[in-house]
Amino acid sequence: MWKWKFVLPIVAFLALIVLFAFGLNPKRDLHYLPSPLIGKPAPQFALSDVLDPNRIVSNGALKGHVYVFNVWATWCGACREEHETLLAISRQNVVPILGLDWNDQRDRAQQWLQQLGNPYQGVGFDDKGRVAINWGVYGAPETYLIDRQGRILYKHIAPMTMNVWNKQFLPRIAAARRGGA
Amino acid sequence: MSRGVGAELARRAAAVIAGVFLIVASSQGLDDHGQLENPALQARYEHITQQLRCLVCQNETIADSDAELAAELRDEVRQMLIAGKSDAAIYRFMRARYGEFVLYDPPLDARTIFIWGAPFALLLIGGIVIYRVLRVRSRMPLDDEQEAGPK
Structure with a gap:
């Protein structure tokens, strides 16, 4: 009869320890926010291409294909960091990569692609950031995976690495293709 | 010029x-x-x-x-x-x-109900605890009265 009076505080204390272990975990990235757009249709856009202003880059053209959408900018250090990885991924020729040059200057972005190499099938020039808002972008780089129905399957916030690509992207791409449809 | x-x-x-x-x-x-x-x-x-x-x-x-x-x-x-x-x-x-x-x-929904409800739940728990403690204490004899009595 008496026992619960002693057990209850101990249980409550253990519960607090578990809570703090999660809450105070130094590895927890406070800037990571899950996207509410996962599973939703990817926002459509049509922007002028960074390299060729007369060409229109649109994700509507990729309907029916699995593709990757990568948000970057020349002011973004982490984007420079992931660029080699994006080049390696594009050489694998698994899926097309569509780019979005976010809040950037066209001449700088052109220089970037010419000097470092261009992994993108096309890069939309979003200098007003309006397309980025529709995608819920809040920091570059961000990388999205879109399935054949045009839905967002996955979002990676942080520089792309081969580890992330192999573990998070490739299995989802394979599953999306197996899914047929 | x-x-x-x-x-x-x-x-x-x-x-x-x-x-x-x-x-x-x-x-x-x-x-x-x-x-x-x-x-x-x-x-x-x-x-x-x-x-x-x-x-x-x-x-x-x-x-x-x-x-x-x-x-x-x-x-x-x-x-x-x-x-x-x-x-x-x-x-x-x-x-x-x-x-x-x-x-x-x-907004209040299934995922945020805990955040919105926690203050009220804690208030309720605290109230129950205080009520029970007070009820037990009120049944106890008052020490100082007993001490004061015989003198």
Whole structure:
């Protein structure tokens, strides 16, 4: 009869320890926010291409294909960091990569692609950031995976690495293709 | 001499640029200070931007933040107000893109019920504990009265 009076505080204390272990975990990235757009249709856009202003880059053209959408900018250090990885991924020729040059200057972005190499099938020039808002972008780089129905399957916030690509992207791409449809 | 001409040119260019800005701004329902011409809209604008969190700085509202994304989101809010969108529609727009985190005042739903309900639950638990403690104590004999008695 008496026992619960002693057990209850101990249980409550253990519960607090578990809570703090999660809450105070130094590895927890406070800037990571899950996207509410996962599973939703990817926002459509049509922007002028960074390299060729007369060409229109649109994700509507990729309907029916699995593709990757990568948000970057020349002011973004982490984007420079992931660029080699994006080049390696594009050489694998698994899926097309569509780019979005976010809040950037066209001449700088052109220089970037010419000097470092261009992994993108096309890069939309979003200098007003309006397309980025529709995608819920809040920091570059961000990388999205879109399935054949045009839905967002996955979002990676942080520089792309081969580890992330192999573990998070490739299995989802394979599953999306197996899914047929 | 040439310096005078240069200054005059610069002055004229500045006037033209200012003029263009004024035309562009007024055509968008904004005055030359970037304020909405309609005071009711401006008041709603100021309220809404105080309710939205800047995704970059995370502890600032988009009204307070200097981040570029905050400026763009403020502009988005302005454009939606001019387009006649309701406050609720603007919050829905932001929430659909950035999640509940963007709202300083998260809505009550299945996922946030714990946050909203926790203060009341704790108050209830505390009340029960105090009630029980007081009831037990009130049955105890009062020590000082007993001590005071015989003397």
